[in-house]
Amino acid sequence: MPHYKLYYFDVRSRGEVIRLLFHLADEKFDDERFMMEEWGALKSQMPLGQCPVLEVDGVKISQTTAIARYLGHQFHRAGTNAIDCARLDMMAEVVQEFMSADGMGKFSRVLIGMLPDNKDQFFKEKVIPDIEKYAPLIEKFLLENGNNGLLLGDRETWVDVFAAETFSKVIDYGSPDALDAYPHILALINRVFNHPNIKKYVASRKQTPA
Incomplete structure (x- = not known):
């Protein structure tokens, strides 16, 4: 399985659906939470300068819906056709x-x-x-x-x-x-x-x- 790492603030907001999908699938991931004051140092490392961001084997994916859709397909939680x-x-x-x-x-x-x-x-x-x-x-x-x-x-x-x-x-x-x-x-x-x-x-x- 790929190595997953989620970057998001230490709140639910836009990142929690991603955490829930990992737990629904019982899949391991690194839940990299940070505080607002730490964001400035991380922002330039993110594809769109925003988060949440999911890193999959070193490749970063941004946008909540894009990440959730990707995980839906990875974990067989999408449509069948x-x-x-x-x-x-x-x-x-x-x-x-x-x-x-x-x-x-x-x-x-x-x-x-x-x-x-x-x-x-x-x-x-x-x-x-x-x-x-x-x-x-x-x-x-x-x-x-x-x-x-x-x-x-x-x-x-x-x-x-x-x-x-x-x-x-x-x-x-x-x-x-x-x-x-x-x-x-x-x-x-x-x-x-x-x-x-x-x-x-x-x-x-x-x-x-x-």
């Missing part, structure tokens, strides 16, 4: 848009104090409108796949993990009732985080501010 892969990519783009939207995209920086906004007010005024825009789309995809808590088929894919981690943060850091209107997303989160491998990791996971 071209059309299913395309459908998963479509759903992943919705999650990516939500994660990068005006409110959700800045929420982590509010949580760690990089932006001066009040957390509760920012969540109510900026993040909730993003939830109301994107959650119904994911809810629709889940409903179309039946009642098994997954986006496609009957086995967890990389996009299920991507969506579950992204939406779970609005509960964990925003409001416990933020997704009450979306029972299928709640079922997705429940299924992914109750997978034995992920459940074991989360039980010992360090609490982080974002």
Whole structure:
């Protein structure tokens, strides 16, 4: 197997889905976490000057979705044919848009104090409108796949993990009732985080501010 090394800050934010995929697959990787003040020395070493970055046998790959998609294929957590892969990519783009939207995209920086906004007010005024825009789309995809808590088929894919981690943060850091209107997303989160491998990791996971 390749040697994997993940570079990301010591928070969940955009890097946690990658960690979850490794734990789902029960694959070893070096979890290289660093603090904000250490980033300046590392930035020039990264392909796009940003992180997360996954190093695979010395080759660095940037962008959360590109890394998650790569691992999905490596760990057999992608579609089994071209059309299913395309459908998963479509759903992943919705999650990516939500994660990068005006409110959700800045929420982590509010949580760690990089932006001066009040957390509760920012969540109510900026993040909730993003939830109301994107959650119904994911809810629709889940409903179309039946009642098994997954986006496609009957086995967890990389996009299920991507969506579950992204939406779970609005509960964990925003409001416990933020997704009450979306029972299928709640079922997705429940299924992914109750997978034995992920459940074991989360039980010992360090609490982080974002």
